[in-house]
Amino acid sequence: MPSQHKTPPLSIITTYKKQLCALLHAGWEIGLFRGTNGNASLRFPKPYDDIAIITATKTLKGHARLSDISVWDLRDNQVFGKELSSESQIHQLLFAKTQAKCVLHAHTPYLLALSCVCPIESIKTLPIYEVALLPFAIGFVGRYQPGSTQLANAVAQAFEHLAQHNASVDTKGCLWMDGHGLLCWGEDMLTAFGILEEMEHLAMIALHGRSS
Numbered sequence: 001m002p003s004q005h006k007t008p009p010l011s012i013i014t015t016y017k018k019q020l021c022a023l024l025h026a027g028w029e030i031g032l033f034r035g036t037n038g039n040a041s042l043r044f045p046k047p048y049d050d051i052a053i054i055t056a057t058k059t060l061k062g063h064a065r066l067s068d069i070s071v072w073d074l075r076d077n078q079v080f081g082k083e084l085s086s087e088s089q090i091h092q093l094l095f096a097k098t099q100a101k102c103v104l105h106a107h108t109p110y111l112l113a114l115s116c117v118c119p120i121e122s123i124k125t126l127p128i129y130e131v132a133l134l135p136f137a138i139g140f141v142g143r144y145q146p147g148s149t150q151l152a153n154a155v156a157q158a159f160e161h162l163a164q165h166n167a168s169v170d171t172k173g174c175l176w177m178d179g180h181g182l183l184c185w186g187e188d189m190l191t192a193f194g195i196l197e198e199m200e201h202l203a204m205i206a207l208h209g210r211s212s
């Protein structure tokens with residue numbers, strides 16, 4: 001990488017890549033990721049917080065290897081490794097607007113199934129304490145072509161709207177992209193993963209509630 005850029009030691013990059021692969025495998029085990037769907041990124045702590053790692057395009061999440069994770073300079077969008085997905089622009093946007101260290105995007109089946117029968121907003125009115133006590137904010141984005149600039153613009157707008165009412169979005173939150181999937185971020189990897197898991201869990205409850 002260019003010498004004027006502060007970059008983490010190779011040992012730290014390798015450790016982070018291993019952690020991201022382990023998260024993807026864990027997500028695949030419980031059905032949050034399938035095939036090449038979705039993407040995941042991790043930003044390094046200061047003084048390297050302009051550098052992140054991210055899954056390359058077409059990575060099979062359940063079988064991701066270190067070579068499937070690219071190093072990404074967020075300042076000039078330079079990529080060191082395999083080509084990134086067009087969805088990487090929404091990761092970049094969230095890293096620019098928040099203190100998030102991890103951004104996850106997944107096409108989770110229960111959320112998608114629920115969205116086919118009713119608006120995902122219905123999750124917020126489930127009559128269970130779990131919803132009332134949710135420790136993160138949920139925002140909503142309309143239906144746009146995945147990877148498009150229109151989607152990135154809509155995500156930016158939805159984020160700003162969410163941020164007006166929820167100071168917590170600086171460190172954690174999620175946005176549902178209609179007909180597409182969930183975008184979550186957290187101040188660390190497990191926070192983002194927990195939001196993804198919790199949202200999918202609530203969608204499963206909502207679907208079961210409708211069919212019983």
Ligand SMILES: [Zn+2]
Pocket residue numbers: 037038087105106107146180181
């Ligand atoms: Zn997607």
